[in-house]
Amino acid sequence: xxxxxxxxxxxxxxxxxxxxxxxxxxxxxxxxxxxxxxxxxxxxxxxxxxxxxxxxxxxxxxxxxxxxxxxxxxxxxxxxxxxxxxxxxxxxxxxxxxxxxxxxxxxxxxxxxxxxxxxxxxxxxxxxxxxxxxxxxxxxxxxxxxxxxxxxxxxxxxxxxxxxxxxxxxxxxxxxxxxxxxxxxxxxxxxxxxxxxxxxxxxxxxxxxxxxxxxxxxxxxxxxxxx
Amino acid sequence: xxxxxxxxxxxxxxxxxxxxxxxxxxxxxxxxxxxxxxxxxxxxxxxxxxxxxxxxxxxxxxxxxxxxxxxxxxxxxxxxxxxxxxxxxxxxxxxxxxxxxxxxxxxxxxxxxxxxxxxxxxxxxxxxxxxxxxxxxxxxxxxxxxxxxxxxxxxxxxxxxxxxxxxxxxxxxxxxxxxxxxxxxx
Ligand SMILES: Cc1cc2nc3c(=O)[nH]c(=O)nc-3n(C[C@H](O)[C@H](O)[C@H](O)COP(=O)(O)O)c2cc1C
Numbered sequence: 001x002x003x004x005x006x007x008x009x010x011x012x013x014x015x016x017x018x019x020x021x022x023x024x025x026x027x028x029x030x031x032x033x034x035x036x037x038x039x040x041x042x043x044x045x046x047x048x049x050x051x052x053x054x055x056x057x058x059x060x061x062x063x064x065x066x067x068x069x070x071x072x073x074x075x076x077x078x079x080x081x082x083x084x085x086x087x088x089x090x091x092x093x094x095x096x097x098x099x100x101x102x103x104x105x106x107x108x109x110x111x112x113x114x115x116x117x118x119x120x121x122x123x124x125x126x127x128x129x130x131x132x133x134x135x136x137x138x139x140x141x142x143x144x145x146x147x148x149x150x151x152x153x154x155x156x157x158x159x160x161x162x163x164x165x166x167x168x169x170x171x172x173x174x175x176x177x178x179x180x181x182x183x184x185x186x187x188x189x190x191x192x193x194x195x196x197x198x199x200x201x202x203x204x205x206x207x208x209x210x211x212x213x214x215x216x217x218x219x220x221x222x223x224x225x226x227x
Numbered sequence: 228x229x230x231x232x233x234x235x236x237x238x239x240x241x242x243x244x245x246x247x248x249x250x251x252x253x254x255x256x257x258x259x260x261x262x263x264x265x266x267x268x269x270x271x272x273x274x275x276x277x278x279x280x281x282x283x284x285x286x287x288x289x290x291x292x293x294x295x296x297x298x299x300x301x302x303x304x305x306x307x308x309x310x311x312x313x314x315x316x317x318x319x320x321x322x323x324x325x326x327x328x329x330x331x332x333x334x335x336x337x338x339x340x341x342x343x344x345x346x347x348x349x350x351x352x353x354x355x356x357x358x359x360x361x362x363x364x365x366x367x368x369x370x371x372x373x374x375x376x377x378x379x380x381x382x383x384x385x386x387x388x389x390x391x392x393x394x395x396x397x398x399x400x401x402x403x404x405x406x407x408x409x410x411x412x413x
Contacts, residue, residue, distance in 0.1 A: 013276045070276065074381045075317040078324035079273040085320050111337070111345035119317075119377045126315040126370065195337045195345075202335040206282040216335065219351055220286040221302040 005031055005038035005172070006062040010069030010080035015045050019108050019144040020068045023161065027066055027106070030165040034173075043069075043083045052083075056090040060097035064104065064172045065133070067124055070144065071109035075120050084127050091131050103128040103135045104168050108144025112187035112194045115140060121182060136171055137180040139164045143187025143194060153188040160185050230259040230406070231304040231355065233297065235321045237268040238312040242362050246310055246390045246397070250360065253401050254308075262300055264293075271324040280331035286350060287331055294328045302332060304355045306406045313361040313389075316373030333413060344381070346412065353408040357385040358401070366391070384409040 007027050011018030024040050031038040039058055046055045059065060069080045076084070091098050105124035107117035121138030128135035141147070141161065146154050164183045171180060187194055203213045232254075234247060247263075254261055272290050279289035288294055301307045309326075312319040318326060332354070333347040340346045359378045363370070371389060378387040388400040 011276060012273050018276070072274065072323070072327050073330075075377045076323070077274065077276075078271075078320050078327050081314065081317070081323050082269075082273065082320035085314060113345060116344070116381060119373060119380070122373050123315050123317045123377075126373065130315060191345075195339075198337045199335075202282060205278070206285075209283040211282065211285065216281065216285045217350070218285040221299045221332070222351065223303040 003036065003064075003172070004062045005036060005064045005066065006059050007031075007038050007040045007066045008043060008059075008068060008083075009040060010043045010067060010077065010083065012044055012077055012079040015042055018070070019147055020070055020106075022148050023068050023106055023108065023141075023144075024066075026158070026162060027068065027165045027168070030162060031169055034169070038066075043079055047079065047083065052086055052090075056087055057097075059087060060091065060094070060099070062101055064102045064168075066104045066106060066168060068106040068108075069120075071107050071117050071120050074116060076123055088127070088130055098132050101133045102172055103133045104172075105135075105138040106141070106164075107138060108141040108147070110143070110145060112142045112189070112191050114142035114184045114186055117141070118182070136168075138182045139168070139185065140182055141185045143189060146188045149188075151188060157185055157188045228257075228259045228306075228406075229304040230254045230261050230306045230308060231301050232261060232263040232308045232310065233301075233322070233325060234263070234265050234310040235312055235319050236265045236270075237321050238319060239265075240362075240364075242364075242390065242392060243310060243312075245392070245394070246360065246362055249390075249394050249397060250308055250310065250401070253398055254306075254406075257406065259306070259406075262304070264297055264300070266321045266325065268321065271321065271328065273320075273324050274327035274330070278335065280328075281335035285331075288328050290328070294325065297325060298329065298331060301329070301355055302351060305408045306358060307355040308358045308360065310360050310362070310390075313363040313366055313370055313374050316370045317377055340383075340412065346381075349411065349413045353410055354384060354413050356404070356406055356409050357382075358404055358406075359385060359387045360390055360397070360401075361387065362390045383412040 009024040011020035117140035125135040386404040
């Protein structure tokens with residue numbers, strides 16, 4: 001039986017800069033361990049270069065879709081939604097392309113608590129049911145931006161992700177018989193440190209653009225009566 | 228009193244038109260001046276996750292399109308009403324682009340909410356009250372529950388309601404929402 005996997009990286013960041021791209025790469029490596037050749041599709045590149053028709057054909061021929069993206073305001077980013085809406089429209093226009101497939105979600109967020117990704121995972125579940133596919137489970141990652149920093153704690157979390165990706169692979173290979181819970185991966189840094197380091201990080205980034213910490217509090221749209 | 232209505236021209240169904248009429252009538256009766264923005268299909272570029280609005284040009288998105296006018300008008304309003312299609316249980320892509328690109332109006336720093344969860348502080352002392360009105364054909368209970376959780380579980384100043392063609396029910400629900408600027412957390 002043909003077992004095609006398509007991994008989708010849904011971050012809007014410039015290609016290669018996103019935690020989602022990094023996670024997509026690791027996921028592909030895990031699938032390659034068994035000699036399979038998953039296809040990785042970057043949503044941003046596909047939309048920018050207008051390769052959607054080709055991407056949608058590949059997605060429609062997949063047996064498993066692993067949809068990886070960042071959490072934006074507690075749900076999917078606009079760009080990822082655009083892509084999934086377009087894919088649904090493509091399937092509506094090509095009903096013969098609809099087939100059974102397993103869908104997995106991998107969501108990383110900026111805040112340290114991974115459980116806030118739950119609603120985004122549930123949106124992917126609603127998407128799967130809208131395209132007639134079977135949703136399996138999600139991997140929810142806190143402090144996603146820290147995953148590829150060269151720290152021992154980050155490396156440990158990365159190994160946790162690799163293990164989660166193996167669970168996706170095994171679940172898919174075994175034909176998805178058992179119900180599976182979502183997998184949570186906590187931030188590599190303790191919450192207190194995460195706040196301290198994060199807040200220093202913003203001021204350091206601002207400095208690169210010639211801004212001081214106090215400049216970050218600008219109020220360009222301050223209305224007269226809003227004081 | 229000023230109200231700002233944002234709606235998705237990409238999903239301009241007869242139901243949206245009815246809803247739009249209803250909301251404008253109710254707000255008008257309450258004495259609001261109304262500004263309305265109908266997003267054309269794919270009018271707004273998507274947020275590119277660069278955080279330029281926090282560290283490069285604080286408070287303003289680096290992408291130059293109509294989002295700057297939308298943000299300015301919203302921050303000058305007492306209430307911001309989103310008439311949004313509910314797709315897969317969340318905001319449609321067009322509306323989500325507008326929401327993602329609202330983040331210039333908050334600060335980058337991490338702080339803890341009263342319940343211990345993480346949040347970003349507001350940039351302005353006062354913010355419009357957000358009202359999200361979801362619509363769509365054949366919305367299931369699951370869609371509704373998910374949309375409610377997305378819009379209310381992690382924020383302090385959002386009200387959410389649905390429109391399924393019953394004007395009276397929506398009018399009553401809208402009556403129950405405080406339509407005043409909020410202070411503090413968003
Ligand atoms: C517009 C916008 C909205 C965001 N909303 C959230 C959020 O609601 N919760 C959160 O924890 N992180 C949020 N983030 C942070 C991203 O989820 C985080 O930076 C993530 O690691 C980015 O992943 P990526 O590199 O794959 O794009 C937001 C970022 C942006 C740009």
